[in-house]
Amino acid sequence: MIQLNSICKSFEGRTVLDDIDFSFDDGKTNLIIGQSGSGKTVLMKCIVGLLTPENGEVLYDGRDLIHMGKKEKQALRREMGMIFQSAALFDSLSVLENVMFPLDMFSTDTYRDRVKRARFCLDRVNLIDAQDKYPGEISGGMQKRVAIARAIALQPKYLFCDEPNSGLDPKTSLVIDDLIHGITVEYNMTTIINTHDMNSVMGIGDSILFIYQGRKEWEGTKDDVFNATNERLNNFIFASDLLRKVKQEENKAK
Numbered sequence: 001m002i003q004l005n006s007i008c009k010s011f012e013g014r015t016v017l018d019d020i021d022f023s024f025d026d027g028k029t030n031l032i033i034g035q036s037g038s039g040k041t042v043l044m045k046c047i048v049g050l051l052t053p054e055n056g057e058v059l060y061d062g063r064d065l066i067h068m069g070k071k072e073k074q075a076l077r078r079e080m081g082m083i084f085q086s087a088a089l090f091d092s093l094s095v096l097e098n099v100m101f102p103l104d105m106f107s108t109d110t111y112r113d114r115v116k117r118a119r120f121c122l123d124r125v126n127l128i129d130a131q132d133k134y135p136g137e138i139s140g141g142m143q144k145r146v147a148i149a150r151a152i153a154l155q156p157k158y159l160f161c162d163e164p165n166s167g168l169d170p171k172t173s174l175v176i177d178d179l180i181h182g183i184t185v186e187y188n189m190t191t192i193i194n195t196h197d198m199n200s201v202m203g204i205g206d207s208i209l210f211i212y213q214g215r216k217e218w219e220g221t222k223d224d225v226f227n228a229t230n231e232r233l234n235n236f237i238f239a240s241d242l243l244r245k246v247k248q249e250e251n252k253a254k
């Protein structure tokens with residue numbers, strides 16, 4: 001579990017995050033949603049330690065990220081897996097070598113065991129047949145799956161995904177969402193996803209934090225979204241005509 005207590009962050013006197021409290025649970029896909037510029041990326045950066053909040057606590061299963069020493073921070077980093085907006089693969093390395101990269105960097109296992117682990121992760125994302133290909137030879141969706149395999153290679157306790165569906169078509173996005181949700185439940189990870197994607201909200205929103213102008217405006221689950229009365233949330237979620245119509249139909253059916 002990752003717990004945020006009263007997180008505040010400002011840049012040059014301008015408040016960007018204001019007193020955010022939230023708990024991200026294990027075994028759930030926790031989504032951070034909000035309009036462009038609302039503070040999602042800054043919050044994610046505060047959570048992973050790339051930015052330091054002026055105030056507040058980020059607790060990783062009770063361990064205080066902001067006040068921990070360098071060694072403890074390094075150890076914690078090894079428990080984190082990250083999936084970036086672009087898949088961020090190394091073009092000159094094969095798919096297998098990409099997945100092996102964090103293992104080569106941090107694992108003390110033998111080469112044989114590292115290869116075994118990398119192949120296991122590739123198999124989990126259904127890409128074992130592509131292990132010898134290079135990133136330039138596979139589709140964007142496949143690249144994201146390689147990035148997922150790489151992110152779970154070191155068996156992280158915490159998984160961070162920044163806009164994992166950006167640049168993907170809706171069908172491929174569903175595959176990626178299902179995969180992230182599946183591994184989250186399977187490995188009981190604390191997964192945090194920054195997203196704009198309403199399909200993700202409705203599909204894998206086990207827990208949703210909606211940020212509006214740097215403040216926590218609403219929290220709930222995908223099942224709560226349809227009945228939420230928060231106007232700012234509704235304006236954000238039902239900005240698309242299609243979703244607004246679905247909500248109207250649901251209300252009529254009640």
Ligand SMILES: Nc1ncnc2c1ncn2[C@@H]1O[C@H](COP(=O)(O)OP(=O)(O)OP(=O)(O)O)[C@@H](O)[C@H]1O
Pocket residue numbers: 011016034035036037038039040041042043
């Ligand atoms: N290093 C920085 N220095 C100054 N201002 C910053 C910095 N980083 C972010 N901001 C500001 O903080 C606010 C929140 O930005 P943030 O990137 O977190 O938004 P976001 O919700 O992730 O948006 P998007 O969905 O477009 O990625 C913005 O007004 C942005 O200009």
